[in-house]
Amino acid sequence: MPAKDVFGRAFPVILLTAVVAICVSLLTYVGSITLPRIEALEVQKIQGMLSGMFPDMSRYTFEDEIYAIYSDEVRIGYAFVAVGKGYGGAINILVGLEDEATIKGITVISHTETPGLGSRITEDLFTGQFVRLSVDDAALRRDGGQIDAITGATISSRAVADAVRITAMEKVKVLEDSEEGG
Amino acid sequence: MGKFAQEFAKGLIITNPVLVLLLGLCPALAVSTSIDNALGMTLAVLIVLLGSNIIIAAMRNFVPSITRIPIFIVIIATLVTVVNLLFHAYLPDLHETLGIYLPLVVVNCIVLGRAEAFASKNPVVRSIADALGMTVGFMLALLMISLIRQMLGTGEMSVFGVHFFSLPVLSSRPVAIFILPPGGFLVIGLLLGLFKWTGVLKR
Structure with a gap:
């Protein structure tokens, strides 16, 4: 050729x-x-x-996937990312803890929930319910907790509440273990 | 009317990509839940379509027909990824609003459709006019659909965080189905029917 x-x-x-x-x-x-x-x-x-x-935050450290929040060298709380299984995929939530048993607040980092329904998990009306809530109460009312679900978005609401509670419990355990060890 | 203007104008109504050619229906349905999404999507489509039309028109004389589709797809996918990365780095808010729909521009049939049907057979300047016209046509269709869906589905009229007005009853009790997928089909179907019936889009 x-x-x-x-x-x-x-x-x-x-x-x-x-x-x-x-x-x-x-x-x-x-x-x-x-x-x-x-x-x-x-x-x-x-x-x-x-x-x-944490408005008083002056610095933070990141270890074992947990943020430790300091204000003038005094630890004022912890934060970590919880992942919930929502209606449309993973929901990433930043959870702040005041102490081992009390939630400081939550912020939804990212989600793919239905616009107008599940996406309302980002609104203060929903996330505000977690402020100063005991970790054990972070569940929907119908599941025995203190959180009102968003109308028409029970799955998204439950995903957030459950992820917050379950992850918080895990992280608290990690924190307690590391304190005992150290 | 000059050739450039002619190629531009045809995309608006006569061969409107969404309402007449029925191309790009997937993104048209998916992102038309709000005007923000519609405009953000239009920007992404503008960059990708303009880029792909220019490159493909410039290469048209030596791209063998046997491998043209893979070549077009690689070029389009690259442009989409570049746009995605640039939006992520420089327009993070818009990137967040568009979410998954931005990378999905790669499967937008308008882009490949124009590459195949127009840019691969026409010179660069006319391909630019074609890309601009098609993008504006896409934008018009998306704005129409998203305006209806956003109004009925949320009762709020706001664009990029600027709130214009709320509809009296709908804002407290929105018809949520309109921002859900079925609402997209309903609105686009009714719009197509309306245009057919009134003959607005008659060639």
Whole structure:
């Protein structure tokens, strides 16, 4: 087969490979310039949420997936991320604890719940119910807790309440264990 | 009317991508729950469609037909990912509002449809006009659908956090079905029927 024919037949493959190579390089480049910014934004977001929850926060540490919140070197609380299984997927919630048994407050970090129904878990009307609530009471009323579910969004509401309660209990256990050990 | 204007204008009504070509119905249904989403989606589609139309029109003379679809898809997917990353880094609020629908632009048939039907056969300048026209047509359709859905489904008229007015009864008792998937089908179906009936979209 003459060389020209071989090239002609291989051309589609060569072109596709070249296009993919160019696209991959472009993506790698864009990814590398945006990654630091995206990460910085994430940190900023968490920091903003933490200081919204603990207005007296002067600094925080992050260890064992638990944020310890300090105000002038005095520990004023803990925070951690709880993941609930919502109606539309995972719900990430930042939970703040005042002490081992009391919730300071919650903030929904991200979710994919139904707009207008489940998405109302982000509203103060719902999240406000968790403020100063005992960890044990973080459950829907019909499940024996203190939280009023959002009308038409029982699954989302329950996912949040249960995730908060269960994760808080786990984290408190981790904290107690580490205190005993240390 | 110049060629450029002609290619631009056809996307608005005569071959409106959503209402006439019935392309991109998936994003049109998914993101038309609020005007914010509709406008954010339009911005993403504008960047991707403009980029893909320009690149594909520029490459049209040497892309072999046998591998054209994979090449188009790779180019479109790359553009979508770039837009996704840039939005994430520089427009985090918009990125959050659009959520999963932003990466889903890659399966928006309007983008591949225009690449295949127009950009691969026409010069760059006319492909730019085509991309702009199609995007504006997409925006008009999305705005119409999302306006109805947002009004009925939430009773609130607000755009990007700026609140304009609330409807008296609907804001306290919104018809939630309109911002759920079935509401999207209802609204788009009724709009299509209305346009067919009144003959607005007659070619």
